[in-house]
Amino acid sequence: MPLLKPLAVLLGLGLSTTTFAASQIQLDTSTQGALINKNIYGQFAEHLGRGIYEGLWVGAESSIANTKGWRNDVLSALKALHVPLVRWPGGCFADEYHWRDGIGPRANRPVKVNTNWGGVEEDNAVGTHEFFELVELLGAEAYVNGNLGTGSPQEMAEWLEYMTAEGKSTLAELRRKNGREQPFKVDYFAVGNESWGCGGNMTPDFYTHLYKQYTTFLKTPAHNTPKWIASGSHSEDTSWAAYLTTHVKQKMDAVSFHYYTLPTGKWEKKGAALQFPEAEWASTMQRTLAMDGFIRNNKAVMDKQDPEKKVGFYVDEWGTWYDVEKGENPGFLYQQNSLRDAVVAALNFHIFHQHADRVHMTNIAQMVNVLQAMILTDKEKMLLTPTYHAYKMYVPFQDATSVPLKLTGVPQYQVGDISVPAVSATAARTKNGELYLGLVNLNPNQSETTEINLAGIVIASVSGQLLTAAQMDAHNTFEKPHAIEPKPFSAKGNNGRLTLQLPAKSVLVVKVQ
Template identity: 90%
Template sequence: MPLLKPMLVVLGLSLNATAFAATHIQLDSSSQGAVINKNIYGQFAEHLGRGIYEGLWVGPDSSIPNTKGWRNDVLGALKALHVPLIRWPGGCFADEYHWRDGIGPRDKRPVKVNTNWGGVEEDNAVGTHEFFDLVELLGAEAYVNGNLGTGTPQEMAEWLEYMTAEGKSTLAELRRKNGREQPFKVHYFAVGNEAWGCGGNMTPEFYTHLYKQYTTFLKTPTHNTPKWIASGGHSEDTSWAEYLTTNVKQKMDAVSFHYYTLPTGQWDVKGAALKFPESEWISTMARTLAMDGFIRNNKAVMDKLDPGKKVGFYVDEWGTWYDVEKGENPGFLYQQNSLRDAVVAALNFHIFHQHADRVRMTNIAQMVNVLQAMILTDKEKMLLTPTYHAYRMYVPFQDATAVPLKLSGVPEYRLAGVSVPAISATAARTKNGELYLGLVNLHPTQAESADIHLAGITIQHVSGQLLTANQMDAHNTFEKPHAIEPKAFSAEGKNGRLTIELPAKSVLVVKVQ
């Protein structure tokens, strides 16, 4: 990064410029934060509903234009996100997935039942080779989740050998017979998924013993060794991070963590994706902001045990989870995606940036047609969701260096006994020294006034994109796929200062010049 003069930025925001004091957000570029690992913007594709089949994979013989079976329209959209990493094959599916079912001629692969998700047939058309075609077509890194629940140490070890072996072993030759001469590059490998739940209903102690047993036999060439990920806890639970960090001293590069935002906080009735009341808007915001506390609590435990921060804390499942859309298979977890989801995504980006010293990967659930998806499809049709647009707006933050923020006087948004800060902000410098600001107005009905002053530097202008809409549940449909999408935004400075009005329920990303 080029040398930059220390700079103080003061950003003033107010709920009502005539009635409230401005919120101040101070940035001091002489104090650098952590690098925001690009994999914080990672994706997740599980064998679940239409998340892979139809949503991503149509097969090479499909009338839908495709490359090696992967649909071209979806590939093009994902390339625009600079997708850095994809997690596969699950999720809960991973702990019932046997990798040999997904290699060899597709017409000879066994057909299984997806017992976790809908009880539908799984023909294993997408397996190891197809997955690596996808990540290579997107220029992404590969995160493979191994089967601990119903697998064996031998099965897991042999899968890694099949993917990475360079010599003339039987498994390396089998890979070549199936069409891949050179080894696959495995960047990350997890031993099981949600061991506390669908992955085996284990205690941290029991899982830790299994983790150490399995990883003893997981071997790869030294230049193709993945980062090893242990299945960790969820929500407010810190016991998994504590026990694993205490008791595993080798072959553990990260502990995973899962948290989903449910408007009601109840799994039986989570809340609707559309036509929800404002009370569920604010409850969703409050519940998603809880991510910050969960990360802080786990970091506090890990910082004591691992002060050098050698072990990462990977939030490899997160996002909104609503009641399934009417008429859909309940096991397919298909839900619409609105402006509310884009605001949730941006708020979590800001949290992850703040904790980028330990949080070096996250994976939103999921990429296409499942939960908080980037993309929805209906046969040959495709649309981009508000969450997709949020990811695209925040592309400049990938591998940028966080600029620490100090906020004061932040107005509160209150409703029905719930209170959240009305404003969230993040800032970072890219590798070429450009300064980007991300701002979110959580209030669904009230605009915020932003008065920006950069001490010692004259602001010429800011430019970027603004995402907002009139309705809280504004969303795209196959009939109206462009109903909500970002609009170009720019503002000019005057006498070294800049005033911006941030609309209600909006996400804004700008470059400061």
């Protein structure tokens, strides 16, 4: 995972302040922005802690209701998010994963040690076939991350042949013997993960040579060719995107990028998921908003070599990262999820929408029980997190067309040395022409007034959902799984204009009519 440099000096103690003013949103509905690819709302499931085993997979023999071993309650919840894509098997795990360990009868699969995450046994119960059953049950696309770190070109090429071959080759017949007659649909395939770090501690030059070598041998049927993803950099580093777009001229559809929001900016002491001071709310907001600058800087260097924007910029790991919950295995990365996380998620959605011309995919880390999860489980129990609710509220933005907006007069929210805009907004039209607006008030102390004007269009009303709570760390527990949930919201226009009061620390998504 990325080594993150602090974005600002540590916060000094001080009271929060806000400049009182109404922000204005001017939408130009006559102009179309970029398509917001549905895969911007992609998910990530790594062999890490209880992210797959228990969180998603319980096995067909489990007393927990399941379909082909995948627990039904989690499947149902994820389907409601319209999950567009799932990345697997890692993460750092990917560069130690050997695909042959995860095929054939489960009783015969080798048991390995997950050296990256907790040193626990990995029995390979979930392998290639099981993963594709999951994405097919969800109606999602498949993003497979290949093993560059400890694998070989032959191993990677044979995995792709096993998954996609249509003829009578030995590997295609082996797939059929293992229960899958038709090839799997591989939508995206990455060559390595975090090759600058846990994937091999490589330089951009060394990785680029390996990438070109490996991809030379990665072959699939023409109609089942994935988009090829190169391992990129993290945080403020633009060297990988610059080098790859300069030196790789074929078989590279995207460069990946990772960034995690740490309240303190320090890996050794990241900050707590709950019962945190307001100073850490503010620093979390500032550090997550830094995503915008990181994307802008990488886009700038890519534009020099790829002005037609043929190569995507995929933020395939992002989210909040806090100190592990007490009593949990430190390698499991289990953390609680609060209203703060929902606000962080929505702010990132807005950033990704703004850069949808290059950002065609992102994958939050991770789907269940790991880091900024959609869902938490405890054996047979399950709850939906505030981040889950944010994802569900933003479903209308999947494959919608962004609508340019101008946001002015935004007051600042300030704590100590940190000062950030108090309001964020995004807008888009769905395929059937409906206009949606997403708004965030990241000020945890007071409501913010926002005036909306659509040039030449009369606003009659808005309706949607509002997510907020009294406490900054409001969260759901297994004892109180519905403590924080979205509530219905509506408002009326006046002479074609609309004034909204955004409650403190809130996320609002509305349809404009």
